[in-house]
Amino acid sequence: MTEQPTPTVDDLREIAEQVWAAYLDPEGVRPFLVGEPGEPGTAVSASVSLTGGWHGHVVVSCSSGAARHAAAAFLAMEAGEVSDEDMTDVMGELANIVGGNVKSMLPAATAVSLPHVVAGADNRFPTTRRICELSGTWLDEPFSISMWQGRGLAEVPAA
């Protein structure tokens, strides 16, 4: 088996820059400021699961204020017009895009699940460990992108 590099926080940072340039901040005036995470108390978490060549999850979490801004930017709406459905859909799509880009760096047989969006921090991954996290603030709201790897990966035989 060839050694596959595991994505790092730098990879997450580059993917995030692309997502911001394309959708959340196309004008380059409202960057994601990586560094000190804002207040904890995450309100929305969107995740996709990766299975096959690599087992784990990519999670995008933020406050409801950030999710509202994200939906407004993504859908070209005013923040006041954004519905709960808009927020859920956009957070799911962000997780899908980040997860899809992470997948392209992993072994070929890896598949990405449909996105799953929940209120609050996503604690559904008891048998995983967090391998990297990009956290900071966007428009003064907490925002983070993290990767969780399933344990016992090495024992999973190749198909």
Added chain:
Amino acid sequence: MHAIVIDDSRAMRLILRRIVGQCGFEVLEAGDGRAALDLLGGLDTVPQLALVDWNMPNMDGLEFVAAAREDARLRDMTLVMVTTESEQSQIVRALAAGAHEYVIKPFTAEAMIDKLALLGLVPTGANT
């Protein structure tokens, strides 16, 4: 001119609708390949352009592209994959199945319009 946007994400359909709408297309939407084929089967005029996600339930974008290539009625429809699938081997598969162009997510509106210009679907320089 008509376009069909095939993506299971409503948010992505809205973005694509906005971009190609600005280029003068009237836009139809479908949430997966199967639904798109059903919709297209009932239309009198076939859209000039289909923007096709890859990973979707029921029928994925690759299967849709292959089915569209097999269907004489859909022969003149330009097929553009719009997906996060960005391994070289995946792109080659999509082209072999019959996709004409390929846009990797994330993409900017300008990039999408550039691709439509490459395909002759909007005037060159529509973007500048």
Added chain:
Amino acid sequence: MSLSASDFAFVAGLVRRESAIVLAPGKEYLVEARLLPVARQAGAGSVADYLGTLQRRPDPAAHRSVVDALTTNETSWFRDREPFSALTDVVVPHLVGTRAAARSVRVWSAACSSGQEPYSLAITLQQALPAGWRYQIHATDISTEMIKRASAGEFSQVEVNRGLPVQLLVNHFTRSGTGWKVAPALRENVTFQQLNLTAPLPALASFDVIFLRNVLIYFDVETKRSVLRNICKLLRPDGWLFLGAAETTIGVDEGFERVAVGRTSAYRPRATVPAGTLGKG
């Protein structure tokens, strides 16, 4: 803190001339946000201070930085398309006739920015030249930062989406990290060098084709003339010079004549010295 109307007009004019991108009034916040890092790097206290200095003392390198900062992600592959079609349809077939002994073509990308132009040129020549021919693209830019980026040959997903047909992406790039890297077969034909076109030029072997696009617009007429004169010395007498769509040698340097190439124009050194200048040397 907010930008004055005259500062904004100055920046908007610069950006429109270079990139055809229109910064409408109301985009002051965008200019402010994008130029703040540029101003800081130049040691200015604020964007207004930076732009004030720039307007009192024009500086083409700083003008470029301003435009680059405001046109991030705007750089397309095969920008304007027609010059590249002209290479394939007209220039390369001609060179294949006239350079049959050397079987080699040299092209200069004289303001290569982040690299899309020289690599687009390399792809074009790779496709258009017959088997057994070689080509070299020499790419230069005034910015060492741009030379570093372009030389690395790495591009993000957002960048490779812009104007690059996917078949060419698959043929000439490989996945690298979160983005793409120019394939060695292409990269090995491209050399990079930091170079200021307004300073005396280093010794370079002459070129068959020079791309000098969207550079002259930054200069006053005297500087344009001296840049064109220097460039001309490095262009083979039967070579082609491509300028940006809004640029011309006409009225600046009569040493070139404008010729139609495909659906665009290029400039070629005049075969004879214009009558009016005879006997002056």
